[in-house]
Amino acid sequence: MKTVQVHPERCVGCMQCMTACAVVHSRAGTLFGALAEVPRPRPRIHVGAGRWNEGFPNRCRHCDPAPCILACLPGAIFRDPAGGTVLIDPDRCINCASCAMACPFGVLRFHPDLFAPAGKTVAVKCDNCLERQQEGLEPACVEACKSGALTFEESDAALRRQTNTVAAALSPVDDSWPPAGIRHAELLRFRRTLTELRRVAGR
Amino acid sequence: MKHLVIGGGIAGIVALETIRRHDSRAAVTVVAAEDHPPYSRPMTSALVAGTASPARMCLRPETFFADLGITAVIGDRVVALDIEPRAVHTAAGRRISFDRLLIAAGAEARLPDVPGADLDGIFPLRTIADAEGIVRVAATASRAVVVGGGLVGCKAALALRHRGLPVTMVITSSWPLSQQLDDAAGMMLRAEMEESGITVLPGRSVAAFRGNGGRVTAAVLDDGRELAAELAVVGKGVVPAADFVSRKHIRTGTGIRVSEYLETSVPGIFAAGDVAETFDLAGGGWRLNAIWPEAAEQGRAAGENMLGRRTAYPGSLARNVIRAGRLDLATAGVTVPPKGETGFTVVDHLDHRRGCRRRLVFHDDRLAGMVLVNRIAEAGRLMQLIRTRRPLTLPPDLLLEISLGDCGWPICI
Numbered sequence: 105m106k107t108v109q110v111h112p113e114r115c116v117g118c119m120q121c122m123t124a125c126a127v128v129h130s131r132a133g134t135l136f137g138a139l140a141e142v143p144r145p146r147p148r149i150h151v152g153a154g155r156w157n158e159g160f161p162n163r164c165r166h167c168d169p170a171p172c173i174l175a176c177l178p179g180a181i182f183r184d185p186a187g188g189t190v191l192i193d194p195d196r197c198i199n200c201a202s203c204a205m206a207c208p209f210g211v212l213r214f215h216p217d218l219f220a221p222a223g224k225t226v227a228v229k230c231d232n233c234l235e236r237q238q239e240g241l242e243p244a245c246v247e248a249c250k251s252g253a254l255t256f257e258e259s260d261a262a263l264r265r266q267t268n269t270v271a272a273a274l275s276p277v278d279d280s281w282p283p284a285g286i287r288h289a290e291l292l293r294f295r296r297t298l299t300e301l302r303r304v305a306g307r
Numbered sequence: 308m309k310h311l312v313i314g315g316g317i318a319g320i321v322a323l324e325t326i327r328r329h330d331s332r333a334a335v336t337v338v339a340a341e342d343h344p345p346y347s348r349p350m351t352s353a354l355v356a357g358t359a360s361p362a363r364m365c366l367r368p369e370t371f372f373a374d375l376g377i378t379a380v381i382g383d384r385v386v387a388l389d390i391e392p393r394a395v396h397t398a399a400g401r402r403i404s405f406d407r408l409l410i411a412a413g414a415e416a417r418l419p420d421v422p423g424a425d426l427d428g429i430f431p432l433r434t435i436a437d438a439e440g441i442v443r444v445a446a447t448a449s450r451a452v453v454v455g456g457g458l459v460g461c462k463a464a465l466a467l468r469h470r471g472l473p474v475t476m477v478i479t480s481s482w483p484l485s486q487q488l489d490d491a492a493g494m495m496l497r498a499e500m501e502e503s504g505i506t507v508l509p510g511r512s513v514a515a516f517r518g519n520g521g522r523v524t525a526a527v528l529d530d531g532r533e534l535a536a537e538l539a540v541v542g543k544g545v546v547p548a549a550d551f552v553s554r555k556h557i558r559t560g561t562g563i564r565v566s567e568y569l570e571t572s573v574p575g576i577f578a579a580g581d582v583a584e585t586f587d588l589a590g591g592g593w594r595l596n597a598i599w600p601e602a603a604e605q606g607r608a609a610g611e612n613m614l615g616r617r618t619a620y621p622g623s624l625a626r627n628v629i630r631a632g633r634l635d636l637a638t639a640g641v642t643v644p645p646k647g648e649t650g651f652t653v654v655d656h657l658d659h660r661r662g663c664r665r666r667l668v669f670h671d672d673r674l675a676g677m678v679l680v681n682r683i684a685e686a687g688r689l690m691q692l693i694r695t696r697r698p699l700t701l702p703p704d705l706l707l708e709i710s711l712g713d714c715g716w717p718i719c720i
Contacts, residue, residue: 155705169607171687174321175600177349178359179366196363198353201628201683205637206600208694210685 105187108232108243108254109262110161115151115253117159122147124248128233131218143216148230149245150211161253163245164211164230166190175206180227189232194220197227308333310613311395311403313385314411315339316348317599318580318606320367322409325610327375336378336403338385338395343435344369349599351438352459355445356466361435385412390556390573407575407613410552410563411606414545414581414597419454423516428523429539432463441540445470448537452476452526454513456483458627459542461496464505465631467540475506475534477513477526487627487638489666491655492678499634545597547582560584562595567619569609577613579605586622588694589640589675596623624694628683637686640676640693641668651675656707665707672698674706 123135130138130145138145149163170190173181180196181203183189192203194217204212204227212229220226233243241247246256255262310326310333312319319337326335345367353359372379380401387396394404416431418424428444430437445451445467453464456478464476476483482493483500497507508528515527516539526534547562558564558572562584569577569585580602587594601623611618626639644651652669661682667689668676674692689706692699699706 155701171600171604174603174607177347177599178363179347198350198359199630200349201630201635201637201686202349202600203687204684205626205628205639205686205690207687208691210688212687213684 106256106258107166108163108246108256109259110163111253111255112160113253114251115159115161116251117151117153117157118250119151119159120248120250121149121161121245121254122151124244125149125230128236128244129218141218143218145218146213146215146228148211148213148228150213159253161245161249162209162211164190165209166230166232171206171208172203172212175202177202184234187232187234187237189234190229191231191234192227192229194224194226194228197224199225199227201227203227309404309406310335310409311405311407312337312409312411313395314409314413314580314582315341315345315379315381316411316413316580316602317345317366318411318413318602318609319409320345320371321603321606322411322579322610322613323372323375323377325607326613327377329611329614329616331376334378335376336380336405337372338380338383338397338403340382340384341434341436342382345371346435347599348433351432351435352462352466354435354438355432355441355463356469357442358469361439364435385551388551388553390576393575395551408577409606409609409613410549410571410576410578410582411580411602411609412548412551412582414547416459416541417543417546419513419541419543421513421515423518423523424541426516426518426523427521428518428537429516429541431541432459433545441467441538444538445472448472450475450534450536451538451540452513452534452536453540453542454526455542455544456480456485457542457544458484458629460540461500461542461629461631463540463542464500465503467538468503468505472538473504473506475508475536476500477508477511477528477534479510479512481509483507484627484629484636484638487625487642487678488636489643489678492636492638492664492666492680495664495680496631496634496636499632503632545581547595549582560593560595564593567621568612568617569605569620570612577609579609585620588622588624588696594623594625596625598623598626621694624690626690628686635679635681635683637679637683638677639686639690640674641670642666642676642678644668644670652703654703654707656704667703667706669699669703674699 125147126145127135127138132138152160177200178196178198180193212227217228242256246254344365346364347366350364383397383399385395386398394402416433430441451467451472451474453460453476461483464474467474482497512529513526514529516523517525562582563578564584565578569579571578581597584593584595608618608620628637650671654667656665663682664680666678673696677689
């Protein structure tokens with residue numbers, strides 16, 4: 105199953121994911137329409153500024169087990185059995201902020217929302233754009249992300265890609281490696297000997 | 308394997324669900340005193356306020372036990388526990404044997420030991436029955452008095468005020484929630500409660516209740532003053548409901564002492580929730596942190612451990628979150644360093660522009676506690692730092708500033 109993968113090191117802090125998220129959760133579905141709406145559509149993803157002003161896209165991790173589900177006083181937070189998305193029933197929510205105390209990632213916000221009973225302040229967080237996914241679309245934040253900080257893929261595929269990226273980063277930098285005269289098999293044998301020596305030395 | 312759970316509160320419920328998630332065949336029995344589908348105890352104040360219906364307080368359907376294939380003994384209570392052979396005895400004369408036991412019997416509200424405390428119209432606020440009793444009396448009462456300034460007292464006072472009743476709050480300290488709030492935040496809460504129409508009487512306690520025809524008519528204060536009230540709600544803390552546990556066999560402090568796997572001193576017997584004394588992450592040592600979300604977390608870990616799936620529960624953390632009028636408060640851990648102890652640093656921060664106040668308490672290089680006034684949406688991140696007791700690599704004052712989602716962009720909150 106495809107899920108949203110976050111690669112914070114690629115985030116440039118442009119905040120387009122936030123805008124896209126707010127727009128998708130508006131009645132109009134367009135930026136200009138959304139800006140005029142009451143209640144104002146708000147994003148479910150939040151880009152924070154780090155210590156050196158670097159961006160960090162902060163989004164619900166849909167944990168399992170989820171601390172917010174266990175902490176929710178009215179039992180309004182539940183897991184979508186099909187895809188594992190953690191969802192909030194705005195009708196049952198009592199705005200007690202118990203979830204905010206439980207969430208180690210600080211992803212919950214409290215405000216009136218298009219999807220809540222009119223005038224009611226409720227807890228709001230990422231819903232994985234389930235409606236868009238049903239239409240075969242990517243979550244809006246992923247679609248908006250230009251830097252590859254947010255991707256929508258199988259987590260296995262993402263991990264494999266990351267492993268390959270790490271491997272590539274450790275590859276020899278030019279064609280002069282391995283030095284002339286040393287063939288691949290010898291190199292492997294050398295490495296194995298080194299490992300064995302380290303093991304014996306207890307390091 | 309025969310599993311037995313004592314208690315149908317949140318710790319028991321979550322433990323039962325955890326057991327069933329991994330083991331669909333084990334024999335599971337629950338003994339629950341209250342004849343009501345599993346409900347949310349913290350929402351009893353919402354029932355008093357009239358903002359929630361009893362149906363909305365239910366956390367699980369009426370058929371919960373049947374759906375999970377659990378033998379439910381409802382309306383009965385455990386009166387004795389035999390370690391060898393393993394069995395419990397109930398008030399109705401049942402004998403239930405078990406291989407693995409979870410004691411999640413909860414706690415009972417502590418009632419004041421003063422003359423007249425048994426009059427009608429004086430309630431704790433813990434069960435749905437308490438809340439329904441309060442609502443019944445509040446319908447005809449013209450004044451209410453709330454005794455105690457803890458979380459229950461505050462929520463009761465706000466709820467009764469929400470119903471439109473004149474409320475007087477009698478607290479022994481100078482401000483409500485004095486165990487969690489420092490003076491500045493405490494006085495803000497007191498001012499907010501007074502502004503909502505609640506009369507707060509600090510530094511006073513109730514010495515007696517007066518009644519007429521068995522019904523309460525007034526509370527007598529320690530200075531001799533009398534407060535006329537036809538309704539009194541008492542929030543003076545709780546006592547673990549562990550009378551059936553013999554101190555000879557199971558190690559007990561204020562509550563039943565448990566290991567990080569929520570096991571008592573007797574292997575195979577576990578405890579969770581308000582009855583259990585767990586490791587206290589903020590202060591060290593064992594402490595009874597009778598907090599609902601902690602009870603849920605403990606129930607989950609206990610359920611896993613009962614099945615032999617070793618799941619550590621690092622410990623509990625005193626914390627509270629309350630919304631009172633325009634004031635949002637979130638507190639956790641050590642908020643006022645104990646006198647005479649060294650190693651503590653307190654950083655207070657007032658942000659006029661955003662209308663919020665933060666206090667962070669550090670112990671050596673770790674975050675030990677916090678008080679947040681307004682802008683509490685990211686309180687969980689600080690909670691996590693306190694909980695994990697991770698050494699901090701950032702200068703303390705940066706923690707006041709760094710946020711994961713507040714960048715000043717107009718579309719942000």
